[in-house]
Amino acid sequence: MPNFMEIALQEAEAAAQRGEVPVGAVLVSSAGEILARAGNETEALRDPTAHAEMLALRIAASRRESPRLAECDLYVTLEPCAMCTAAISFARLRRVVFAAYDPKGGAIEHGARFFSQPTCHHAPEVIGGVEERRAGALLKKFFALKR
Amino acid sequence: MPNFMEIALQEAEAAAQRGEVPVGAVLVSSAGEILARAGNETEALRDPTAHAEMLALRIAASRRESPRLAECDLYVTLEPCAMCTAAISFARLRRVVFAAYDPKGGAIEHGARFFSQPTCHHAPEVIGGVEERRAGALLKKFFALKR
Numbered sequence: 001m002p003n004f005m006e007i008a009l010q011e012a013e014a015a016a017q018r019g020e021v022p023v024g025a026v027l028v029s030s031a032g033e034i035l036a037r038a039g040n041e042t043e044a045l046r047d048p049t050a051h052a053e054m055l056a057l058r059i060a061a062s063r064r065e066s067p068r069l070a071e072c073d074l075y076v077t078l079e080p081c082a083m084c085t086a087a088i089s090f091a092r093l094r095r096v097v098f099a100a101y102d103p104k105g106g107a108i109e110h111g112a113r114f115f116s117q118p119t120c121h122h123a124p125e126v127i128g129g130v131e132e133r134r135a136g137a138l139l140k141k142f143f144a145l146k147r
Numbered sequence: 148m149p150n151f152m153e154i155a156l157q158e159a160e161a162a163a164q165r166g167e168v169p170v171g172a173v174l175v176s177s178a179g180e181i182l183a184r185a186g187n188e189t190e191a192l193r194d195p196t197a198h199a200e201m202l203a204l205r206i207a208a209s210r211r212e213s214p215r216l217a218e219c220d221l222y223v224t225l226e227p228c229a230m231c232t233a234a235i236s237f238a239r240l241r242r243v244v245f246a247a248y249d250p251k252g253g254a255i256e257h258g259a260r261f262f263s264q265p266t267c268h269h270a271p272e273v274i275g276g277v278e279e280r281r282a283g284a285l286l287k288k289f290f291a292l293k294r
Contacts, residue, residue, distance in 0.1 A: 046211075083233035090196070111264040114259050
């Protein structure tokens, strides 16, 4: 099976080169098929909802012709925010694997901790910290250049 | 100025007639111009992110050619969920006016209470309960018919 986090990191790098916050995501079926891969596109699409995870969910749901993606897994280079965490729940994903933790904006292990709320009606399995250093280095470099 | 919640309620009614959960949203500029109006389309678009608020934000941002909608207001018939609440924050809206409270899935006054989290970096003014009974009655009728 391919290294899905590696592909997510490639998407994050491509996002950085477009001037977008470098976050990448890959959505994978239970058979290991890549249904969608995406990087952040909030600036290019002029869309505040166009985080990598949201784009990957929307592309995969469109391919599956269903708003629900049960048994699918998401690989993403940064801990998802509240928007993406709730969208992951709505899509009923099986598993979320993320790289860097995000104390400032994350909503799985930080802040809203959405999967632990009584208003969350589906919580996937979560694995954090995979390739954490590489994903974090990409973000640090991006924001250092911005300043 | 038009009654924006009335227009949001019309969008919710139209959503119900399409078999979608009846929620409607209207996005308004500071000058009182309607930038976007939308109803839920998760089933029709096969998109788990296609809540009325998200569609309205995306349409308005596209019209404004910016992912940020400062000074704009959102009128929505149901308390926004965590996904929409975070998206509202990212878009930097000035004010959110909602009708029915949503103890099961809301994220402003319930659950994640996103605008009160340290991971929320912009919180709009919030007015809840406007036309609460009408919006709630639409939802109750929809779910009663579903059973």
